[in-house]
Amino acid sequence: MSMDFENDNASGLRPLAVVTGGSKGIGFELAREFAEHGYDLVICAEDVGVLGEAAQALSGLGPDAGSQVRTVSADLSTYEGVEQLAGELQALGRPIDVLAANAGVGVGGDFARETDLDDELHMIELNVSGQVHLIKRVVREMVERDRGQILITSSIAGVLPGPREAVYAATKAFLRSFGHALRNELSDTGVGVTVLMPGPTETEFFERAGLEDTRAGQMNKDDPAMVAKAAFHALEHDRAQVVAGVKNKVQVGMAAAMPDTAKAAFHGEMTKPAKE
Numbered sequence: 001m002s003m004d005f006e007n008d009n010a011s012g013l014r015p016l017a018v019v020t021g022g023s024k025g026i027g028f029e030l031a032r033e034f035a036e037h038g039y040d041l042v043i044c045a046e047d048v049g050v051l052g053e054a055a056q057a058l059s060g061l062g063p064d065a066g067s068q069v070r071t072v073s074a075d076l077s078t079y080e081g082v083e084q085l086a087g088e089l090q091a092l093g094r095p096i097d098v099l100a101a102n103a104g105v106g107v108g109g110d111f112a113r114e115t116d117l118d119d120e121l122h123m124i125e126l127n128v129s130g131q132v133h134l135i136k137r138v139v140r141e142m143v144e145r146d147r148g149q150i151l152i153t154s155s156i157a158g159v160l161p162g163p164r165e166a167v168y169a170a171t172k173a174f175l176r177s178f179g180h181a182l183r184n185e186l187s188d189t190g191v192g193v194t195v196l197m198p199g200p201t202e203t204e205f206f207e208r209a210g211l212e213d214t215r216a217g218q219m220n221k222d223d224p225a226m227v228a229k230a231a232f233h234a235l236e237h238d239r240a241q242v243v244a245g246v247k248n249k250v251q252v253g254m255a256a257a258m259p260d261t262a263k264a265a266f267h268g269e270m271t272k273p274a275k276e
């Protein structure tokens with residue numbers, strides 16, 4: 001599939017990007033990239049106050065009159081929350097050029113002895129069910145128009161089974177597999193799918209997951225703006241997958257030649273307590 005990525009919208013309107021988890025972290029920086037490249041935005045997250053601050057920071061960025069930003073506060077771990085976002089997108093009456101399906105959380109800790117089942121089921125509902133649900137609602141209209149791009153935020157954890165974040169890493173493996181399969185199904189259409197695989201990135205992710213006291217939590221992490229720039233470049237070139245950062249590219253390259261037992265042991269070193 002090849003297309004002029006920017007400002008080639010048959011409707012004559014500015015292109016529109018929808019970013020879930022767009023209020024902070026990687027999602028906020030993705031939204032900033034789109035705004036600076038001439039897109040209007042819909043950003044979705046739960047916290048209304050933080051969403052409002054993000055919208056203020058993003059409004060007016062970019063060429064001409066600048067980006068117009070709408071916010072949707074919804075809990076994307078619930079069926080109703082995803083339907084609410086899908087309904088608000090439909091009510092806009094304008095095509096979605098890019099969906100960045102990015103909202104996600106982690107849960108850190110030993111599966112058998114430490115983590116809470118409800119936290120893990122909630123994470124699966126957000127990272128897996130919510131993503132599948134939202135993409136289902138958006139992709140059909142993209143296929144009918146024969147145009148659009150879907151960016152799915154997986155992780156390098158998607159290729160590295162993750163001791164002490166076992167369920168999280170599995171959700172990211174799901175997203176990676178799903179993204180590549182969907183891309184293949186859509187290869188005869190004008191709709192592209194790109195899987196984003198960040199490594200450890202400086203956001204609230206580690207604190208929220210209870211992973212801040214691990215080796216990965218304490219190490220120097222990537223700048224979310226760098227991750228977003230790599231993602232935007234990959235979308236512009238319709239890449240199947242983008243691993244942000246050189247160190248992460250090396251790790252993913254090495255992982256391809258390692259048995260799963262070795263990948264799990266490697267990842268497990270990163271999620272050990274920092275002081276061990």
Ligand SMILES: NC(=O)c1ccc[n+]([C@@H]2O[C@H](COP(=O)([O-])OP(=O)(O)OC[C@H]3O[C@@H](n4cnc5c(N)ncnc54)[C@H](OP(=O)(O)O)[C@@H]3O)[C@@H](O)[C@H]2O)c1
Nearest residue numbers: 021023025026045046047075076104155200201203204205
């Ligand atoms: N940081 C890393 O090291 C790293 C590495 C690889 C992949 N990732 C992935 O990158 C994505 C973004 O994470 P981040 O690092 O940017 O973390 P973050 O700073 O914690 O941002 C998470 C975003 O998701 C939203 N969100 C969380 N739960 C939600 C829910 N139930 N419904 C709607 N929105 C929800 C948050 O909004 P509220 O605060 O309002 O809930 C926030 O906007 C995630 O999918 C994560 O798995 C992160």
